[in-house]
Amino acid sequence: MKELQFKTNINCGGCVSKVTPVLDAAEGVCEWTVDTANRSKILTVKTDSLSASEVIATVEKAGFKAEAL
Secondary structure, three states: OEEEEEEEOOOOHHHHHHHHHHHHHOOOEEEEEEEOOOOOOEEEEEEOOOOHHHHHHHHHHOOOOEEEO
């Protein structure tokens, strides 16, 4: 399993609640967290099959931006 990290604009609990169903439903996402206390709003995704670009596309589907670190 690998851990991918992204800088995002998911900056509050409301944003997290919008992105939750999308990330939870994404195939290949085992576990994820967003550190909203960090200035870069770091999204950490544990996955066994997804690439960084696939995770970014998933986050964008939820209406947010993500950029690989």
